[in-house]
Amino acid sequence: MKADPHAARSSNAALAEPSQPRDRRSIRRTNLGVVLRILRDSGPRSRAQIATDTGLPKPTVTSLVAELLALGLVREGPAQREGAVGRPGTLVHIDGRHICGIGVEISTSYVHVLALTLSGASAFEHRTAMAVADSGTDEVLDLTARSIRACLAALERDGIRPVGVTLAVPGVIDAHTGTVHYAPALGWRGVQVVDGLWARLEQPVPPLTVENDAKLGAIAEYVQAQSAGVRDMVCITGERGIGAGIISGGQLLRGSSGFAGEVGHMPLDPERRQCVCGRLGCWETMVGLDTILRLATDADDEVHDPDVELEIRLAELHSRADSGDARTREALSHVADDLGLGIALLADVLNPGVVVLGGYFSHIGDLMLDRVREVVRDRVMAPDAGGCEVVLSTLGFRAASQGGAYLALDVVHQDPSGI
Secondary structure: OOOOHHHHOOOOOOOOOOOOOOOHHHHHHHHHHHHHHHHHHHOOEEHHHHHHHHOOOHHHHHHHHHHHHHHOOEEEEEEEOOOOOOOOEEEEEEOOOOEEEEEEEEOOOEEEEEEEEOOOOEEEEEEEEOOHHHOOHHHHHHHHHHHHHHHHHHHHHOOOEEEEEEEEEOOEEEOOOOEEEEEOOOOEEEEOHHHHHHHHOOOOOOOEEEEEHHHHHHHHHHHHHHHHOOOOEEEEEEOOOEEEEEEEOOEEOOOOOOOOOOHHHOEOOOOOOEOOOOOEOEOHHHHOHHHHHHHHOOOOOHHHOOOOOHHHHHHHHHHHHHOOOHHHHHHHHHHHHHHHHHHHHHHHHHOOOEEEEEEOHHHHHHHOHHHHHHHHHHHOOOHHHHHOEEEEOOOHHHHHHHHHHHHHHHHHHHOHHHO
16 A cells, blocks of 8 residues: 655755754664764765764764664775774775665656665666657656656666655745646646656655755755865756756755745846746746757757757757857857856855856856856956856756755665664
């Protein structure tokens, strides 16, 4: 029998902080999570180093590591000397190869499913091209359910247990009710996506929740950037629509109602072209995927074909620019100017250390990056653009589903004993 879907939902959209412990059992659960998160965020550690990092007594750390080893969440590796004197300490590595989190992105042009183990290894990945905005909601949910079932079957064959599924959708999301209030790029309004999928999944499934794709992309990018000490960043997702995930002081910025990040609808277009949201002059009419395709090619060009993988179409645009095609290069220059304009505005307001360009920008953004950086330097009020660096994502179209898998796994990092 399936579990109650409503009991599986969470309104959390960031990797959560632990709750305050109230008794010895909860204190131990909290400390187990602290140790596991240290290994997640800082890499392999000896027991002595974990004690130093956490402030916990060494005997306590030894007991906690023993429990995590018994749960299969960590493993021991080669010994390593941590100073000039003393015996080498055996390193403790995060493991958890038998459990995973699943991220599922419903984008404008594909459905992507990704399962990651606790150590970050890919356990399953599949992408299906689909013109989502031109398809009915039922058709999209049918395909998504089939993709999830295929993932669950593959994980079962490999003896890997999923602990949660996070759906990534562009638009305004109510994670608590599992509803997509408004996703103009998909043509969705008031879609109860969690209930719709739950009804289609004919087997027991782990907890299922939904979150905005740009926010999940920001989680994935932040996990990668943590080791470099980045605490303030804006991750811009470029597809048909433009969204942002904002990390401030190491925390995902959600806003009072959870809707922060709809930067694609900033009214920046002087030509006041109509956006898919119904308004005039939105930034995404200047820099969205539809715009670059329209400026670079005719409507009957192969790069507009939604049945062709988007990476292939973008590779074709890149190839044309590399070969000197004047129209393609002019389109890229035009979009770069407009992209820099919006980023400069965000840099003035938020003062991030890094702006990460994801989505389609990660595939052809190298052709625009120098100009974007120049515009940002020229337009940001603070000296040297306030220290803001504009970089390309290395995750590409994988970012949202990867962030979804990380978020699904966060339940383990918060309470390892719960598995």
